[in-house]
Amino acid sequence: MVLECKHVWDHISDYLDHSLDPEMLALVEKHLEHCELCSAILDSTRNILILTADDRVFELPVAYSERLHARLDDELGLASDHDG
Template identity: 75%
Template sequence: MVLECKHVWEHISGYLDGTLDAAVLEDVQKHLEHCEICSAILDSTRNILILTADERVFELPLGFSERLHARLAAEMRGFTYTPRGSVEEGDG
């Protein structure tokens, strides 16, 4: 069976954990052989798992938290939240 990307994404965790049944595993592997996007998502997910499993602690540079909070606040000022499925004014 040919899987669409959205179905592969649903199986990424099981793929990495080795918990997929043989038929699904084969379908996911076939898809990953030709899909660069899903392969990148797989690699990114694997990297996140590796990084979050790393127990080392790193000291942040002085002032890092303050700069991060200031940048996030600046970006949020320009962000407008539109609930999913709502109709924008003038769209209907």
């Protein structure tokens, strides 16, 4: 049996939790050896788990939130202009 990417993605969480049965584990690992996309998704998922488990708090620069919302408003405004 050969796994497609979408099947590997369904098992990423169990792979990281070390809860795959040995047969599925072997199939996922074989796929990951040759698929850069799935390997990147695995690394990204692992990084997200590490970051969300980190209880440190980071202070944002002054007025960052306002600049972010202004930029989002500008971008969304431009996107709607192209739709009509």
